[in-house]
Amino acid sequence: MTTLDSDIAHLLAGSLVLVSFLLLYQDRMFALLNVFALHAIVLAFSVAWQAHLQHAPHLYITALIALLFKGAIIPAALHRIVVRLGIHRTIETVVSIGPTMLFGMGLVALSVVVMLPLTQSAGAFVREDLAFALSVLLLGFLMMVTRRNAVSQVIGFMSLENGLVLAATGARGMPLVVEISVGFSVLIAFLVIGIFLFRIRERFDTVELQALDMSRGESE
């Protein structure tokens, strides 16, 4: 692997972290969906580059899934849902944007501090790739925690999953990567869009989770 090769890999993985930050502060639904599509496309390029470097043709399938499914089909479907539910105005956030971004930076610093010294023996490339992947994962968690809206929580979950795919493709020759990415896609498609949003719509005419909190028997 030449320096240029690993530089490009780092550029792509680093961009994914950057796009995760973009996701964090989007307060409009459509903008959020567009940025998520970008997130998936960057992931697709990153995975394709890994496939090229590792001479692992099966990883191209994972890249293709990321590009078509998460980069196009899911955002388009969510777009329709958002329009139909009439929630395209703004996103309610529990914590305001400034502290969220600061916290996000803290999480990235944490993952760098944790991963870099720990994986000395694993080789520079895998090590930094893992630090990036952990950052994307933690930023996805942060997004799921700070958003109260079901659609943006799903997007948080998908960005988290993109981080996992990045980590799995970075680990040389890891089996089951394609299967896991297919499984995740099926899960997202069926479970989230098909069942949950449909049912939540049916019951509440809103996808605000705040409304769900109130309906719980034991809430004070």
Add this chain to the structure above:
Amino acid sequence: MSVGTLALVGLLGTPAIGALLLAAIPTYRVAAVLNMILCAITLASAALLYSHRPEPSLYLIVDDLNTVFLIIGTLVGFTTSVFSAGYIAHELQSRKLRSRDLRFYHALYQFLMFAMDLALVSNNIGLMWVAIELATLTTVVMVGIYRTNAALEASWKYFILGSVGIGLALFGTILVYLAAQERLGEGMLAMAWDRLAAHSALFDPALLNLSFIFLLLGYGTKVGLVPVHAWLPDAHAEGPTPISAVLSGLLLNVALFALLRFRLIMAGNPAVLSPGPMMATMGALSLIFAGFMIYRRRDIKRMFAYSSIEHMGIITLAFGLGGPLANFAGLLHMAMHSLTKSAIFFGVGYVSQLEGTQQIADIRGLTQSQPLLGWLLVVGAIAIAGLPPFGIFTSEFLLVTSTFARSPWLAILLVLGLMIAFSALALRLHGLAFGETDKRHALPAWRLAPMALHLGLVAIAGIYLPVAIVAWFRHVATQLG
């Protein structure tokens, strides 16, 4: 094909084909009976695996550890299917569920059994992860099956926290693979659990340490350990009661089993941090926290859900403590808790159907309104609170004595937690079982058979534990180190 291979095919094939079959059967009576038959075949296959073990392959393995979990799991799966047949008939009458929902329910029930059995017999850490996630997501859908506001909220919360667990556990699995890949080479071989456990002394200890933290939090979410337990009470309270029984009696154990598998990998490497103290701390925390929470519950299913957190805490504490005696106590406690807690949920399911409420304050005098059910529930509550002569007393006694000998401070915490939970349960039980009431309920006695069977087994285990079982558990406990 040898007997062992045949049994393994039966164990995995029966529920997998069964799920497809049940999805095609519209009449719920036929489906419920078929569900029972399928579970019985799976149980028979698991029992056969105890004596006839197939050679481990790259993907599947049957060893001493997982046969314990398999037999308990398939047994509870079978009795729950018997309970479920009576339970859902009532749900259909009271129009809480439609017959289309039931078709879906039965297919998912078998699919859940398949996923859990697969998780237990998998020899590949990636496959194990996939199977546990399948099982979790199946239960997410099942919890939301009533479509009430509360059920949807519980289901959504379970999904969100479950996916956090999914993420953390997969990241941990990837780190274990990375540690193994340097020594064992790329590909499937570096994911086979038996090879990982045999060669873990060669792996990078720093990577293993980090991976275990992710795995503990990830799979710990599924075990219901504090502070990642928040989904558990909601999911137990709002889903159909057979699913509450399967969750407490089975799924929590499967997640704990995954942790034990990774603990064994860690144990092979002398340079890593010991995972024991981490597990013991989380276990003790869960025990104390859940004990206090039981006091505050107004919903009967929620109360017993917190009791499940308490007992999973005790089991995790026991395995965290380690050593042959504590491991033995942990295994025994796990078996006894599975049987007792699912029996209690069978009883609670009928209680909430007959009384039409889950609020503890509205349920009074069960021993008068339905004596058999009321007394069985009293027996179940006494057993779960850890009083003699039941099996849970034996395992808790063993654990307390071995903890006192090794770390007295931890033992004080343990006893304190047990006392809190015990008094909370006793307080609630009194009103439930012995208050004044003029209601009278009719319930066919056969519907209480699974509950009586479970409690009977727990009582027998408390009085006399067969030598064969003691030897078997002792053997597994020594292997766990």
